[in-house]
Amino acid sequence: MSVMDQKTVRKVARLAQIEVQDSEIEAVGKKLEGILGFVEQLSEVNTDNVEPLASVNEIPLVLREDAVTDGGIADKVLKNAPESQEGFFVVSKIVE
């Protein structure tokens, strides 16, 4: 099912938002192909009428009261920012 050709590796790298150098593509593809080959065996399991399990937790999720419980800590939120200014994160210009 899985063929990790150069095109697919580039596509996956883009989805993952990770830059992969041309020189790395082949090696990365090989390792990914190995892992996908390993998980491939799942296709032999008959899962007809089996409900997917997203969480083992059988405790129903509860809604908390819709109230403000936190906030007013912009300085703390920005404390680890690579770049911030006047209470905002700074990024490069997006719209010309």
Place this chain on the structure above:
Amino acid sequence: MTDLTALSVSEALAGMKNKDFSAVELTKAHLDAMEKARHLNAYILETPEIALKQAAESDKRYAAGTALPLDGIPTGIKDLFCTEGVQTTAASKILEGFIPTYESTVTSKLFADGAVMLGKTNLDEFAMGSSNTTSYFGNVVNPWKANDSDADLVPGGSSGGSAAAVAANIAMLSTGTDTGGSIRQPAAFCGIAGIRPTYGRCSRWGVVAFASSLDQAGAFGRSVEDCAHMLKSMSGYDPKDSTSAKLDVPDFPALIEQGVKGLKVGIPKEYRLDETPAEINAIWEQGIEWLREAGAEIVDISLPHTKYALPAYYIVAPAEASSNLARYDGVRYGLRVDGKDLAETYCKSRAEGFGDEVKRRIMVGSYVLSAGYYDAYYIQAQKVRRLIQDDFKKAYEKVDFILTPATPSSAFAIGENEDDPIKMYLNDVFTVTVNMAGLPGMSVPAGLDKRGLPLGLQVIGRPFDEVTVLRACRFIERASAFSAKPQFVINKAA
């Protein structure tokens, strides 16, 4: 004079209560030992000032007769738990220098019970690994050595620094997290006890996320009782983690001595693998024999989907990781490498900040979640996960706990199994089922192999029945009378 770093938690608590030594003396003994053990690289960051300050506060409470349950106990904190004002890296370059402005629930609870933080322990990057060789801050060295080689061995992973620190007597207790075996495998490799409680027993709030439906915090100690003390302090409902369980926390240390008489023990035939070394199967047989002699009933069981747990895990965990790790974008925290535009900044920051194994898992996760593959991989893996959980549910209609080997080998040399990710993944073949089904599991040392390295047995319990798990492990600990120490500790005493 007693070596204060070799005490059990109960001995240390009694010693401080009786004023045989102070919490500051106990902490200093550990800080000195840490300095002499730096080549093990068990800590990413030592925090002596915090430790001594916390220990001084413990001493005040001992003097006032208001001592807390873990007062003055020197503890290592896996560097995956956010600690307020103290660098938290997840062993990744992308988080180097990150100083949380909040405290994880688990560490808050430990500190509220008087635990003293010695430092932040090393791990595989983002807890992804079974050897502690993917840390940006370097490999951790196992304090054990084989009797036929001087090669440095891995401590296991991902919580390798935590396990090595406790084994080397440079922490009395330590925290770990276990997503696929990251507490139980390093505990087995380092000859100590390690428990991963039921999913939901400990809050995940403030723990750097890897795979949220599998991650669970837990405890390392040199004895089952030590682990029980720590687990009691760590556990409990937290409104900040919607998956944490609203259940009372049992008094674990008080409930571990009841023995195994009359309990039914499941032995799953699917854990008998052709490729498992004979010594591993022999220690398993020995464990079964101890239980039988003590009056437990041995029941052969089948967990038919066991062989699919690891492949299903390597879809579910990377899928969740690819989503969780999307937050590292070079904007709000962590490393930023500027590109020509914002999109390139993301890609460059992540390429530069993540190590190879982490990148691999993010890419696998992105792939199995992508259009066209989602049903065939991700949904199929979730369905298989249901079948794995059903296997355990059926088994627990007949048995009280399950006994298996902890790992398919003893500790291997640093650098081994590096060429092929699958070889490394197979380390977790006996532990990963527990994470897929959300169960409590514990590894306890049971003997040495012919190379003189520790081997562990694993006890798996029903959801939220950590008491039976601890009780069974306490029994195995007594039956095996495991008392071997790593060469590092023996040489230090000499």
